[in-house]
Amino acid sequence: MNFLNKYQRFISSKWKVIPLLDRWLIRELLPPFFFAISAFTVVSLSVGVMFDLVRKIVESGLSLKFAIQVFLFKLPSFLVLSFPMAILMATLLTYSRLSSNSEIKALKSIGVSTKRIIASALVLGVLMTGITFIFNDLIVPSSNKNAEATLRKGLGVSMHSDYVTDIMYSRFGKIIDPSSNDSVDGMTHLFYAKEFQNKEMIDVTVLDFSRLGYKQMLVAKRGFWNEPNATWDFQDGNILTISPSGGFTSIRFENYIYPLDSGPNKIAEIPKDANYMTLSDALKAEKLYELSGNLKEARRMKVRIQEKFTLPMACIVFSLIGSSLACKSYERTSQSQGFAMSIILILIYYILSFVFSSLGVSGALSPLVGAWSPVLISFSGGIYLLYKAGD
Known part of the structure; x- marks a missing residue:
């Protein structure tokens, strides 16, 4: 009292x-x-x-x-x-x-x-x-x-809080010329998945342009990010490689380890609605969209931040x-x-x-x-x- x-x-x-x-x-x-x-x-x-x-x-x-x-x-x-x-x-x-x-x-x-x-x-x-x-x-x-x-x-x-559709991620870096070992800057990979659910990517397509003149396409039914090994594990798919001369090879796989960063996973985990994001989350999302080359989503996130x-x-x-x-x-x-x-x-x-x-x-x-x-x-x-x- x-x-x-x-x-x-x-x-x-x-x-x-x-x-x-x-x-x-x-x-x-x-x-x-x-x-x-x-x-x-x-x-x-x-x-x-x-x-x-x-x-x-x-x-x-x-x-x-x-x-x-x-x-x-x-x-x-x-x-x-x-x-x-x-x-x-x-x-x-x-x-x-x-x-x-x-x-x-x-x-x-x-x-x-x-x-x-x-x-x-x-x-x-x-x-x-x-x-x-x-x-x-x-x-x-x-x-x-x-x-x-x-x-x-x-x-x-069922708790599918991470359920997302149409995940796209662009990776930029050095494109190597195999004949001279020279390199130029540009898009090295383009990643697309139809769905992201239960920490897995469904119906994945990865285009690889990291070697000058070569084009490689990986198609898999599913894939997930292996955090300890920092790699992607793809399952049940094919890899098609087209050489500069126009020849191509096709490989069928049950499991395949692919050296790509965790960018697609981070993109998929970004909430679509800014009402589910703090200012810190939105700033991280904006930076990630810019790094992935998704300028439209980066611009949308800039507006939501403001x-x-x-x-x-x-x-x-x-x-x-x-x-x-x-x-x-x-x-x-x-x-x-x-x-x-x-x-x-x-x-x-x-x-x-x-x-x-x-x-x-x-x-x-x-x-x-x-x-x-x-x-x-x-x-x-x-x-x-x-x-x-x-x-």
Whole structure:
């Protein structure tokens, strides 16, 4: 009890350090903010998870225990999406109410600028930007993986978490000229597998261009990476070699040891969805795609890496837009009106994000420009609204 009293006094003393104006505004902002988080999270979970889980309970026999676990594991990913939306709704509701009650006008009449009035909202936006980044990078990837594993376990589906189709890997290095032992740089191997499942590659084709003038093709029903020996073990296949003169030889094998690096295995183990990857995982994936020559996937990963930062930045952007827009208006906004306005602004923002992200992935824009353009455009709009609110 003594410790609790000391802790309360400590918090109270720190809270009083904050200027009175900011303490008042924060008290006004927090209730609608927590309401908005609850509202957006419930709506998004209902549409994105709950209905699907109910269908699986009815149609596939998923037990209620596993359904609740999946629901809880999915919660962080929807919370992350709710944070920016909640900031927008909270600032719209709070500052529009203060405007309609002439409290904003009263503050301006005693010399408090619009920038100072919305500073508390921006601080809340900065704080939520940090929390959103931590959630999105440290909590969401692991919780999404746990949700998928729990769902598969509940449905009695075999755990093929490493199941991937159409694995392609290009290896670059020295192409040797057998007649002179000279070498040139270029693609030495092209690896393709139809499936990757249970640590095995299925229906493998390997093209070998490492000897100038020679072309070799290995076809195997399956293959796996032998970590201790650092080689590939292929089973049940053929090797066709074409010489510079046009002659060819064909060899049938049951088992064949092939000296290729572990690149195909690493490519296959990269999650296709960035929501299953931390920032560190995404950076490793980008480097691996670049080394393998898969420039399209490397570009896509660069965009997803930048989006790890732009998603949290939406909290700052929305806090600026919401507070500036509401300070300009003198009509009180109800919760339903604030919710509707928030949906419209969020929809516009995410349409911009989708369009520019697609342009970044396709190569029409650089990944950096594609990912950050919606943030910069929206931030510029917020600055304009702030300027107009100060008139």
